[in-house]
Amino acid sequence: xxxxxxxxxxxxxxxxxxxxxxxxxxxxxxxxxxxxxxxxxxxxxxxxxxxxxxxxxxxxxxxxxxxxxxxxxxxxxxxxxxxxxxxxxxxxxxxxxxxxxxxxxxxxxxxx
Amino acid sequence: xxxxxxxxxxxxxxxxxxxxxxxxxxxxxxxxxxxxxxxxxxxxxxxxxxxxxxxxxxxxxxxxxxxxxxxxxxxxxxxxxxxxxxxxxxxxxxxxxxxxxxxxxxxxxxxxx
Numbered sequence: 177x178x179x180x181x182x183x184x185x186x187x188x189x190x191x192x193x194x195x196x197x198x199x200x201x202x203x204x205x206x207x208x209x210x211x212x213x214x215x216x217x218x219x220x221x222x223x224x225x226x227x228x229x230x231x232x233x234x235x236x237x238x239x240x241x242x243x244x245x246x247x248x249x250x251x252x253x254x255x256x257x258x259x260x261x262x263x264x265x266x267x268x269x270x271x272x273x274x275x276x277x278x279x280x281x282x283x284x285x286x287x288x
Numbered sequence: 289x290x291x292x293x294x295x296x297x298x299x300x301x302x303x304x305x306x307x308x309x310x311x312x313x314x315x316x317x318x319x320x321x322x323x324x325x326x327x328x329x330x331x332x333x334x335x336x337x338x339x340x341x342x343x344x345x346x347x348x349x350x351x352x353x354x355x356x357x358x359x360x361x362x363x364x365x366x367x368x369x370x371x372x373x374x375x376x377x378x379x380x381x382x383x384x385x386x387x388x389x390x391x392x393x394x395x396x397x398x399x400x401x
Contacts, residue, residue, distance in 0.1 A: 217395075276333070278330055
């Protein structure tokens with residue numbers, strides 16, 4: 177079993193829809209949770225960073241962590257075609273972490 | 289800032305040949321990471337350096353892979369001899385000492401025939 181599980185998709189939704197992306201994990205030591213966005217033929221870029229359980233909002237993006245269920249989510253409101261990318265969850269036991277474990281990524285497509 | 293720079297962007301080689309991938313981290317960043325991304329295995333950490341010193345190379349697949357960081361502005365990842373299963377996108381990333389964000393380069397697409 178992988179430490180981090182993520183549905184690879186692809187996920188296709190119409191413009192303006194609310195998107196929900198999810199990951200589960202098995203290592204209870206994970207405390208820091210991240211979402212990276214990767215456009216086609218580009219490197220990943222950090223989108224959201226959260227610590228422990230709870231919600232964090234940044235514009236149209238909300239990251240949610242439920243440590244009791246070992247489940248994290250990323251919500252995208254009012255989705256735009258420019259949000260079309262692969263989204264990778266990532267996590268680590270430590271802050272300023274060097275060793276980050278990544279999910280395999282979910283490919284998202286927003287239809288105009 | 290130019291961001292993390294990687295070269296070459298694409299590499300096609302034949303099995304058994306030596307491959308050298310290059311990376312220039314963002315100036316002032318103390319950490320440098322090498323990752324490999326494939327459809328089957330996702331994004332995997334191969335090795336990382338702190339202040340030019342290798343800290344953890346447990347992700348390096350086997351002895352055919354080696355990485356060096358001779359100075360703060362340059363690192364190489366070498367595969368010798370290369371095999372078809374090494375075909376992947378190799379990313380370099382860097383991070384400052386204080387901060388959680390790793391900044392990724394554009395990657396090198398390697399195809400070993």
